[in-house]
Amino acid sequence: MISTSAVDAYVEKHTRRFVDELKELCSFPSISNHGHAAIQPARDWLADRLARFTDRVETLEAGGMPALYAEVKGAGRRKLLLYEHYDVQPVDPLDLWQSPPFEPAERDGRIVARGVADDKADVMARIHALETLKNLGEAPVTLRFLVEGEEEIGSRSFAKIAHDHADKLKADGCLWESGTSFDDAGRPTLQFGCRGLAYVQLRVKRLDFDQHSGFASIYPSAAMYLIGALASLRDQDMNIKIDGFYDRVVKPTETDRRMMATIDPETEKRRKLVGFDKLVRDPKPEQVIEQMLFLPTCNIAGVTTGYQGPGSKTVLPAEASAKLDFRLIPNQDPDDVVELLRRHLDRHGFEKVEIVRGEGEKPARSDPSSAIARTVIDCVRDMHGEPVLWPFMPATGPMHPVVSDLGIPTVLPVGVGRPDNRIHAPNENIRAADYINTVRLNCRIWERFGAA
Missing domain, CATH: 3.40.630.10 (Zn peptidases)
Structure with a gap:
């Protein structure tokens, strides 16, 4: 040796x-x-x-x-x-x-x-x-x-x-x-181990091309349609409203909880570094790490639609898109999550939203x-x-x-x-x-x- x-x-x-x-x-x-x-x-x-x-x-x-x-x-x-x-x-x-x-x-x-x-x-x-x-x-x-x-x-x-x-x-x-x-x-x-991931892009097209916003009283808005779809997925406290989303989620074991009890959430340091006023769900200090690891997420990574340049442009966007990532915990499966997302959108009147699959990885422990x-x-x-x-x-x-x-x-x-x-x-x-x-x-x- x-x-x-x-x-x-x-x-x-x-x-x-x-x-x-x-x-x-x-x-x-x-x-x-x-x-x-x-x-x-x-x-x-x-x-x-x-x-x-x-x-x-x-x-x-x-x-x-x-x-x-x-x-x-x-x-x-x-x-x-x-x-x-x-x-x-x-x-x-x-x-x-x-x-x-x-x-x-x-x-x-x-x-x-x-x-x-x-x-x-x-x-x-x-x-x-x-x-x-x-x-x-x-x-x-x-x-x-x-x-x-x-x-x-x-x-x-x-x-x-x-x-x-x-x-x-x-x-x-x-x-x-x-x-x-x-x-x-x-x-x-x-x-x-690690959490899993399901990454998707949502796309909507309601018109053949952008219109003058004076027609917004009669033409459908791709932007509003997509924003409505996004709003239906979750609330501000990360309660995800997709039926069946939590069915395969496992609870932390006692061994998990003993490990997590030794981890300092460093909330005040993170507040100064990141700039948030309070954490999602406003958890107690001893709950922060468990929430970070064992709460699956639906995150809007970006939204693209309409005009965002300097000054004003009165436009009714023909198209809108958004990118989402779902962080998954054992035993969730990214394929199942995308299928549940499709059913949710259809059930809530957003059947015109197209789902484009991105990366998908299962969680591991x-x-x-x-x-x-x-x-x-x-x-x-x-x-x-x-x-x-x-x-x-x-x-x-x-x-x-x-x-x-x-x-x-x-x-x-x-x-x-x-x-x-x-x-x-x-x-x-x-x-x-x-x-x-x-x-x-x-x-x-x-x-x-x-x-x-």
Whole structure:
């Protein structure tokens, strides 16, 4: 077994190069919704890096953006799947960036670049951890890297990739991409699952073209029709009015409630950061986390209709559209939710609303007492102090095929995530020290998990 002191010495010696190589990966504009050509250079660069330290590298495709698979045999009997993704979000609004998003900059101990937190730091930290262990000895556990290329556009082909290559991916545990690794108080956090997602666009066309608003007394309004449909879906307290929507929702267990009781909702800090006057439903402090995790949502992500330019324009819009996302909790299914939405609209007189399907991902939950979970908890405790445990994260990822279909216990480990990372926003950033600690933590987890 390689000593932690040897690991730390190697990492410290190569810190500057590790940071520079992370910045190099972040210089690739691998925005998945820009198509295959946009992400291929980053994928090729990663394939070359993985080939230096693994036994083989393959491209896995199932009709969407390709993923990379790499494997290195370990000394121990266990196998560990490592999930991460190399695609990133768009950079808009560009004028709010303090430096070009794909020209990584270092400021005040932070690395600033699109994708540095989500999720290229995880990708490179695991490659650098593997380099460290192989240069000091050998990998203690068989590592199976799965680096996805379309996480930011809904992982449309990920389930097929997971099912088609189940034998390659099968493992005794999985380290997912890291989530919100530290809370506002600096405490380490771990999650054991994620919420699901159903994303749709609603479209209405009531006229062939926009009309003078003087005709609003006789011509139907697409805008009002759509707004009426949206208003029928929920109230201001997130009570969703779609019949059957809550039928498959599960209640938190006593284990869930014990975990949630240790989580600080940080309501006052969030109030200052975000600017709300009160939370939805105005929950008591001890109810905030349960509501955040176990209350499914219907969120209007955007509405488009009519005129919103400078000055006035008296127009009756011919068309209107809106984008909605539903955050789902176990055991809701995105296909069921879209079907229930269709029935609701028809039943309430909004049959002219067209539903365009977007991303759909099932929620996933993993056992917080699994072997990989216990290993991660112990290693995080040794490095960062007692971790705060979450039943699952409020956000969504393509975990269901791995956790539920392949049956692999999964943990979202501590990485670089902090509340001020500005993920999906201008000036996305991480602390360079967090990155180096993530390399060190991966080495410790792999060593301890492989020793069993």
